[in-house]
Amino acid sequence: MMRRGVLFLVCLFWPNWALGEEILRGYAPFSWVELFKRFNPLILDHWEKEVFQFISSLGVLKGYYAWLSLGLLGLLLVHYFLFGPRRFSSRGRKIHYYSALTRFIHWGAAIFMSLLVFTGLGLIFAKELGGGYLVTNLRVFHLGSAFVFLGFGVLLFLIMVKDMFPAPYDLKWFFVLGGYLSKKKARVPAGKFNAGQKIWFWVSTLGGGAMFWTGYKLYLFTAPTVELRSNLILHQYLGLPLLALFLVHLYMALFAVKGALRSMISGYKHEEEVKILHPKYYEKLNLD
Amino acid sequence: MARMKFLCDIERCIACNGCVVACKEGHELPVGISRRRVVTINEGKPGEKSISISCMHCSDPPCMAVCPVEAIYQREDGIVLVNKEICIGCGYCFMACPFGAPQFPKNNSFGARGAMDKCTFCAGGPAPTFSEEERRLYGQNRIAEGKVPLCAGMCATKALLAGDGEVIAEIFSQRVARRGSGVAWGWSKAYK
Numbered sequence: 001m002m003r004r005g006v007l008f009l010v011c012l013f014w015p016n017w018a019l020g021e022e023i024l025r026g027y028a029p030f031s032w033v034e035l036f037k038r039f040n041p042l043i044l045d046h047w048e049k050e051v052f053q054f055i056s057s058l059g060v061l062k063g064y065y066a067w068l069s070l071g072l073l074g075l076l077l078v079h080y081f082l083f084g085p086r087r088f089s090s091r092g093r094k095i096h097y098y099s100a101l102t103r104f105i106h107w108g109a110a111i112f113m114s115l116l117v118f119t120g121l122g123l124i125f126a127k128e129l130g131g132g133y134l135v136t137n138l139r140v141f142h143l144g145s146a147f148v149f150l151g152f153g154v155l156l157f158l159i160m161v162k163d164m165f166p167a168p169y170d171l172k173w174f175f176v177l178g179g180y181l182s183k184k185k186a187r188v189p190a191g192k193f194n195a196g197q198k199i200w201f202w203v204s205t206l207g208g209g210a211m212f213w214t215g216y217k218l219y220l221f222t223a224p225t226v227e228l229r230s231n232l233i234l235h236q237y238l239g240l241p242l243l244a245l246f247l248v249h250l251y252m253a254l255f256a257v258k259g260a261l262r263s264m265i266s267g268y269k270h271e272e273e274v275k276i277l278h279p280k281y282y283e284k285l286n287l288d
Numbered sequence: 289m290a291r292m293k294f295l296c297d298i299e300r301c302i303a304c305n306g307c308v309v310a311c312k313e314g315h316e317l318p319v320g321i322s323r324r325r326v327v328t329i330n331e332g333k334p335g336e337k338s339i340s341i342s343c344m345h346c347s348d349p350p351c352m353a354v355c356p357v358e359a360i361y362q363r364e365d366g367i368v369l370v371n372k373e374i375c376i377g378c379g380y381c382f383m384a385c386p387f388g389a390p391q392f393p394k395n396n397s398f399g400a401r402g403a404m405d406k407c408t409f410c411a412g413g414p415a416p417t418f419s420e421e422e423r424r425l426y427g428q429n430r431i432a433e434g435k436v437p438l439c440a441g442m443c444a445t446k447a448l449l450a451g452d453g454e455v456i457a458e459i460f461s462q463r464v465a466r467r468g469s470g471v472a473w474g475w476s477k478a479y480k
Contacts, residue, residue: 032298035298035329035337038329038337039327039329039337039339042327042329043327043339043341043386043387043388044386044387047386048386051350051384051386054354054383054384055350055353055354055384058354058380059353059354062356123356123376123378124356126356126357126376126378127356127357127358130357130374131356131357131359131374131375131376132357132373132374132375132376135357135376136375136376136377136396136400136402136403139376139377139378139400140396140397140398140400143398143400144397144398147398218379219399219400221379221382221392221401225382225383225388228379228382228383229383232380232383
């Protein structure tokens with residue numbers, strides 16, 4: 001009877017004591033929560049901090065590109081019908097404007113930048129183009145053109161930069177928007193290149209360089225993923241102002257100023273155009 | 289409908305990389321593509337733990353959300369697959385994936401990336417089941433044969449479990465009940 005009582009008490013107290021002393025603890029002493037807290041930095045990197053921003057930034061981008069390309073094209077069309085092109089007489093002297101080297105480099109850069117812009121747009125609107133073989137090859141063309149454009153872009157920068165520094169009258173040019181918002185043929189304050197051309201120069205060369213740099217990182221695809229994400233967002237958002245100014249440049253050179261295209265092919269501008277659109281340069285030439 | 293899931297039991301994983309090799313060999317993956325990898329912490333020290341990760345076939349896949357051509361789709365049983373004929377190799381899915389699951393062969397001109405490849409849960413792809421095209425593009429289709437994925441089937445310690453989520457949860461909770469999981473309850477644990 002006594003032995004049974006003692007046995008009963010031992011059976012009651014021993015397990016609790018053993019548990020308290022952790023003798024009966026299982027062989028898995030780690031909490032999985034702790035383990036995952038240590039695995040997560042290795043597996044996820046900074047994913048949880050960044051990805052929601054990343055996904056939403058990408059999601060709105062196609063809309064921005066659609067609005068920009070269609071909206072800007074519409075605006076330019078309206079401008080053409082409201083104000084019409086600038087025409088200048090071909091009487092008088094022909095003034096040498098672009099050297100042969102300048103023209104060659106410009107056209108080289110122009111062809112490859114056009115390829116970059118159009119293949120880039122093809123990538124943005126990949127779904128509408130059906131993806132697959134076509135868009136993959138557009139991507140390959142995008143890569144190839146980028147390397148060639150780099151060469152031409154750097155040369156273009158070097159050969160034109162000396163005429164492209166900001167001047168005090170550039171701000172006045174902006175206030176009248178180069179006179180393009182009126183039908184009158186009034187003189188606008190500009191040197192060899194007007195303020196609008198200068199803006200396009202800096203955006204296309206420096207912006208183009210930034211596009212190349214970020215694009216190159218994307219092509220290598222070996223940066224830490226954090227950098228890949230920011231490079232992609234920068235690359236696609238920088239494309240917006242580049243596309244806008246590219247379209248404006250095409251419009252100005254092909255439609256809005258008659259004779260502009262010819263001058264980039266022949267290298268000469270007619271006297272009246274230089275007198276009206278680049279009077280400070282005209283004065284400098286006549287003073288010489 | 290069963291919801292397919294992976295679970296890697298960290299207590300049992302010995303980092304043998306058998307899952308990695310089985311997947312690579314079973315699907316005849318090219319050099320440079322590894323659909324599964326093993327991550328280890330405290331290597332060589334007491335408390336060394338490993339986990340095997342691949343595409344986790346998420347419920348709201350971020351890769352699907354960012355794909356510009358909608359090449360990634362999700363089956364009813366939760367398995368996330370890619371259509372390699374539509375994929376343009378842009379790489380956004382890799383940037384959005386928390387596990388870095390998408391892999392890209394650099395087999396285009398200028399070394400450009402080709403179509404994305406990732407763990408298919410051994411369920412093939414959009415090509416006709418058991419066709420030569422499916423085998424060439426996506427690897428074996430074991431799910432259609434009723435078999436478990438290669439990695440889980442081959443796991444030496446049965447650390448890696450793959451299949452119906454409810455069955456796996458049952459197996460795992462039995463394991464935990466038998467071996468314990470550290471100090472599992474108490475105020476200090478829950479509200480650390």
